[in-house]
Amino acid sequence: MSTRFFGEGNIGSDPEVKMFPSNGNQPPRGVMRLNVRFDNPVPSDNGNVDKGGFWANVEIWHRDVEQWAQLYQKGMRVLVPGRMVFSEWQDSERNNRSEYKVQADRIGILPFRISQVIQESAQNSQQNQQSQQRGAPPKSAGPDGEWSNPVGSNTYQ
Structure with missing residues (x-):
């Protein structure tokens, strides 16, 4: 049933x-x-x-x-x-x-109750972790290439 x-x-x-x-x-x-x-x-x-x-x-x-x-x-x-x-x-x-x-x-x-969602390939994940360790902001891929990901910011680049 x-x-x-x-x-x-x-x-x-x-x-x-x-x-x-x-x-x-x-x-x-x-x-x-x-x-x-x-x-x-x-x-x-x-x-x-x-x-x-x-x-x-x-x-x-x-x-x-x-x-x-x-x-x-x-x-x-x-x-x-x-x-x-x-x-x-x-x-x-x-x-x-x-x-x-x-x-x-x-x-x-x-x-609701979600602060951040990141979905990326394993290769991009490793590159972002390496650049974050060097102090660089994380990158996201878009239709025109990469752009900065302003985490916690209301303005988008």
Whole structure:
């Protein structure tokens, strides 16, 4: 049984990733699992008040989850569209267990509580680390080449 789900919440733990080898004609793929606290903010006179949020395990299947897991951190605000799925199983002591989990179509990072996001190739990362050690400001690649990255500045060069 499943139903469509669309929720916004905070990640409660660092991501867990498990990779699976290719099987016949299917390429290798993996699953990334996050524990997310979905809230229910209700406007009040004193701002928003959380009225009955819940914790849910979120999982997303894809071949690139190992790289994606480096982007997600505990406390980060995310938007998750997907399906709410109910699953039942027996544990090692033969006890019946069940849970609701979210099988995500995607996991969007919302800009709350993020101070800086840097995504670059490994080669650019090494060059930036070397230039920062020499005291030079970090560089970012753009359509017209490189430009200075004014971290913490409101003016862009």
